Amino acid sequence: MRKANTHTLYWIGITLVLFPILVVLGIYMRTVQFGQLPATQSWFYPMMTLHGLGMVGVCYAASMACAVDALRRYIEPSGAISWLALAGTVAGVVLLLVSVFLGKFAAGWYFLYPLPMRGNWPAWSTVMFLSAITVLGATWLIWSVDMLRAIARRYSLSEALGWHYLAGRTEPEVPPLVLITTVSLIACVACLVAGVIALALSFADVLGGVRSDALLMKNLTFFFGHVLVNLSMYLGLAVTYEVLPEYAGRPWKANKIVALSWNTVLVVFLAAYFHHLYMDFVQPVVVQYIGQVASYISSIPAAVVTLFGALMLVYRSKMRWNLASILLFVGLAGWAIGGGGAGIDSTILVNMKFHNTLWVPAHFHTYMLMGLMLLVTGYFYHCCQAATELPEKPSFHNLVILLLMVGGYGMLFMFYLSGAASIPRRFAVYPAELAHGAGYAGLGALFAALFLVGLIVFFVEIGKRWIRAFRVAV
Ligand code: HEM
Ligand SMILES: [Cu+2]
Structure with missing residues (x-):
């Protein structure tokens, strides 16, 4: 058993609260781009600002x-x-x-x-x-x-x-x-x-x-x-x-x-x-x-x-695979895949076409969401598990990974397809010329909701450990 640090536990708590809320804002934006919730359109850009800066801040601080x-x-x-x-x-x-x-x-x-x-x-x-x-x-x-x-x-x-x-x-x-x-x-x-x-x-x-x-x-x-x-x-x-x-x-x-x-x-x-x-x-x-x-x-x-x-x-x-080591491993993969997308976009010849299309959110969401956030949550789980040593349920954890992977990569794939189809980023509503963007947005929202379900299941698992570790530490 390794007692968790109090500051770290507070950071874990803050991240567990802010991250899902910001994911919900992401799902909201994809839903508006799909043509739904017309009454809330005027909130798209304030929420985009909050989601973007909030996520970047959570990623940095976490x-x-x-x-x-x-x-x-x-x-x-x-x-x-x-x-x-x-x-x-x-x-x-x-x-x-x-x-x-x-x-x-x-x-x-x-x-x-x-x-x-x-x-x-x-x-x-x-x-x-x-x-x-x-x-x-x-x-x-x-x-x-x-x-x-x-x-x-x-x-x-x-x-x-x-x-x-x-x-x-x-x-x-x-x-x-x-x-x-x-x-x-x-x-x-x-x-x-x-x-x-x-x-x-x-x-x-x-x-x-x-x-x-x-x-x-x-x-x-x-x-x-x-x-x-x-x-x-x-x-x-x-x-x-x-x-x-x-x-x-x-x-x-x-x-x-x-x-x-x-x-x-x-x-x-x-x-x-x-x-x-x-x-x-x-x-x-x-x-x-x-x-x-x-x-x-x-x-x-x-x-x-x-x-x-x-x-x-x-x-x-003799690798010991648990939620922490799997998240760290797939997080490295997400970093590499997103890095590939970024490398493509940083090539001037390609950037001429892809500039400010959804390709840009596609690649940075890959390494931030399926890269960094998985590394961070993996590390957080590692701390909480080391501090409590509760028994782990591999089948349950595999379900979490499955939901996160299918939901996350599905959502990203819709971003990449939109980018390749010349859909610009930062459009709350797609005009007739860009109508094909709405379909990708709707599917993106569905996949992102799946990701959110995985996240909630994960939070139940880490939450139990966090509360125990917190009681011991404070
Ligand atoms: C399931 C999770 C997420 C969903 C569904 C989501 C969704 C979205 C959507 C729909 C947009 C607007 C795209 C557009 O320009 O049309 C966006 C923008 C953005 N997202 Fe996410 N996102 C998620 C996770 C993250 C994470 C983990 C980060 C971490 C850095 C992040 C950072 C940003 C940033 C910086 C922007 C750009 C905001 C701007 O243009 O000012 N997002 N996201
Ligand atoms: Cu850059």
Whole structure:
């Protein structure tokens, strides 16, 4: 039995509440796109904004909570800042809910300038939305810096980044968890600083009427958004490197190749965000090419090393399959499949056709929903199960996996088909020319409902364990 950490249990509780609500919003959007619920159409864009930002926030905070929990074996994060992270996140969510539900703020999750100032919602709701992101961004910046501080107390920067492996030494042994988290946290500080600048300029506009350069704002915004989403994924992978070996009964250690691939990620992935600006012809042409090349270099080596490592770990091992290890394993698969879809879209020749079609939500939902969220829920289950050791029912768990897989991939397949059929993203209602989009939307809603059923069954399983673990811990 391994007592669960109180902060982690709170994060698990928050995730278990927010995630299904946000899934319901997703089903709602697909239903409106199917042509149903016409009376609620004016809520589509506020709900899209809430769903998008809410999901990205849950993914980030939950994956960070996993990484922090796993890291506690090696380092000691500050207790006060762990509480601050929880309180600041809850405060940010409350501000966001007010801006969306009372103010009908609807500029989309990345609030691309100058849309937040030009919509038909009141200026106070824009201020409220920007305040929500400010609170979340400031909280997460402090959280990340504290984790870097805690890592630095035990490892030097060059050790934490595994540079001694690159130099051919194998001592001191640094777990891949520490290496990948350090890479992610450095990127996190960079992206949150860019976010702060974009926010300050947005505030200057909405409060002081000071206009900003739209291209500069777009660069800042996508640097922030691209990096935040990707590093959340990396945090999910980092804990997989740590936990999957427990089930395989074999170690998964850092070495020269692991260190090299993740240092490449650190150097190159900050430049990959240019793939979001292919349509901006006023960008210097050279950065468009950099965007495509950086997208490949930042994803392929780390993916190959991680997937190969995971397969070697499992191959002919006496793997103990339970809900945690299965979710981690299929989560890796979802990450790889979504990554493939992203790679296709980051190719300029393809992006010319796929830009802003549903192909984009298709690929990022693949690695966020069937990748990261499965890694996170797998890790959470692992914590709760380790803390309670309740008997497990394999047949019941297989049912959960089946529902999640059929529902999730069915929903995604409808997104991919829509994208390939040129259905644009962010259309609440499809006009006659795009009428074929409605059918995909209806099927997508059905599959997503199946996913939700799987999620509810899963929550019953993890919920029992969570309540017990909570009673012991608090
Ligand atoms: C079963 C689960 C989910 C369903 C049914 C769902 C559904 C949807 C739908 C229908 C849209 C609007 C697509 C459009 O542009 O027409 C959307 C957008 C989005 N979703 Fe999800 N989603 C789910 C899970 C997730 C997860 C796990 C994430 C995690 C990051 C996520 C993040 C987003 C984002 C960022 C947007 C874009 C919002 C915008 O354009 O501003 N979703 N989702
Ligand atoms: Cu990107």
